[in-house]
Amino acid sequence: MNLETLDITILGPGFIAGLIVLATHVPMGRQVLKRGIIFIDLAVAQAAGLGAITAGVMGWDPHGIGAQAAAVMAAMVAAIFLTWTESRYAEVQEAIIGVLFILAATAGILVLANHPKGGEELKDLLTGQILWVDLARLGPAAAVTAAVLGAWFLARHRLGRAGFYVLFALSVTVSVQLVGVYLVFASLILPALAVRRARPVAGLWAGYAVGASGYALGLVTSGVWDLPAGPIIVWSLAAVSFGAAMVWSRV
Secondary structure, eight states, rough: OOOGGGOHHHHHHHHHHHHHHHHHHOOOOOOOOHHTTTHHHHHHHHHHHHHHHHHTTOOTTTTSSHHHHHHHHHHHHHHHHHHHHHHHHHGGHHHHHHHHHHHHHHHHHHTTTOOOOOOHHHHHHHOOOGGOOOOHHHHHHHHHHHHHOOOHHHHHHHHHHHHHHHHHHHHHHHHHHHOHHHHHHHHHHHHHHHHTSHHHHHHHHHHHHHHHHHHHHHHHHHHTTTTTTTHHHHHHHHHHHHHHHHHHHHH
């Protein structure tokens, strides 16, 4: 146990990154639950990650414009594919999403098979490096998130199936490079599950509160006990969400 690690200069950027992720994932998570496509974020996030690591293997700067474009393109291809399958094979859409996830995941392993730091790259893709988020990356991430939120709240009823998937792909592409695949899924699903019985507006703000509390608790616990930040935040989100769901069920 080490209280000296509770340094705002270390934990602060990670918490801001978490808030950026939650900004889009809380409202989209409620929509994902409504549509019954629970694992879509895993599939799209894995596709975005595949694009990013492929660019890295090709020698591109992992945080440069080229790698970002590769991640966005891979996520968009996944989104377009899922738009098409939902229109034709809606009854098995969740199974198709699962297949896409496993194909993207194994493709990433194959791409990194002969990479000298392949294991480390895969770990970073899954668990993220939230404690080491570069402040310079938060500005562009926040700008994209603001644009996605604007389109979501102003025009979500007119976006249709394709619009939803495109916005979702953009949001997940930003998130997976900030916090990793596991936290993308946890941020999308756990707060939404916690407040699923709430009315739209109340549920949205409660979801934000649950998500922010989970990130704060996880970051502090990670710092004090010297635990990997990504996994402990996932568990913290789960604990806070479970508690909130129990409280909400009694209201």
